[in-house]
Amino acid sequence: MNKDEVDVKKEGFTLNFLGKSYAHYQSNLDSETVIVPDEKNSDTDSENVYIVGDNLDALQHLKYSYAEKIKCIYIDPPYNTGKDDFVYNDKFGFTAKELVEKLDVSEEEAERICGMNGKCTHSAWLTFMYPRLALARELLREDGVIFISIDDNEQANLKQLCDEIFGEGNFVGELIIETATDNNPSQINTEHEFMICYAKNRAFLKNWSRKSEAAERINEQYKKIKEKEIDLEKIQEKLRKWIKDNKDELKQVAHYNNVDKDGVYSSSSNSSNPHSGGYIKCAI
Known part of the structure; x- marks a missing residue:
């Protein structure tokens, strides 16, 4: 070589x-x-194994x-x-x-x-x-x-x-x-x-998802407001006020504060990918 x-x-x-x-x-x-059962401290009804x-x-x-x-x-x-x-x-x-x-x-x-x-x-x-x-x-x-x-x-x-x-x-x-x-x-x-x-x-692996209780609260509040209001701007205004008043309990989802005919969504750049013309609307 x-x-x-x-x-x-x-x-x-x-x-x-x-x-x-x-x-x-x-x-x-x-x-x-050798694994020896701890009969004195064991819960015989449990399906779990603690070693x-x-x-x-x-x-x-x-x-x-x-x-x-x-x-x-x-x-x-x-x-x-x-x-x-x-x-x-x-x-x-x-x-x-x-x-x-x-x-x-x-x-x-x-x-x-x-x-x-x-x-x-x-x-x-x-x-x-x-x-x-x-x-x-x-x-x-x-x-x-x-x-x-x-x-x-x-x-x-x-x-x-x-x-x-x-x-x-x-x-x-x-x-x-x-x-x-x-x-x-x-x-x-x-x-x-x-x-x-x-x-x-x-x-x-499949996609992982977790239901957000905080997001569900926003949806429930939106439905309550919608029962009394028809105008989308007023619905959005009231929903935003409620979110602001409860923001400490709505961390990570407080930006879902927009409303249209389809329901609640976020237009925040923090929760969606930019594309030509703006941001993709993310609904909850």
Whole structure:
């Protein structure tokens, strides 16, 4: 090969970290623990299952009865900020020499993997998360989704890890969650965290919708006014006054304050996409 030529056949985008081979190995293990019913504190009439213990063990048990049956999973993992008491705690059950044989890694790498125990590095956190997310994926139905809370410290790593486990094409979106202000006057005040959402198979997802009780209140008030008024301008005027008087209870829908022959709608640019000639009317 010419010295100016580069062989890129084996190159590709991937997330690599110390302990990845061990994390993948863990995701295929069966739990050696036994679930024992808490008869004293159990509600025998409940249809719910509440498991107390290591969540990796719990997921390993759940896969036998609930594989491909769960529609929605939410997890709130440690953020690995150095303030949340996260350290990678693994009994390892293997010597470095045994890891060399099981994982096909060098003895030096096996020693480094064992050395992660009790650490809170990015690699330790990813090794902790990998098998849990892999097992969570096994539990999801074809139309199932998972939501994961996280902050700036591991958000980028979590996104890449989920791209690998769930597939980049199954990324649904990322929600920004308002939180308390981080009072740091010298830099940026962080007032949010993230919630990442992935689908088991995005092709099976239907549109999500949620009925707004606040929007329904506006509709009901419109109907009451319409019973006494015929003129659209007067109906709109009275509806707007009522919305203004009750705006604290109508957050996010108070801009639906227009009326025409079809009912209540919003012409706000915040709730519709611009097109040639103005904004699309959005009804409720």
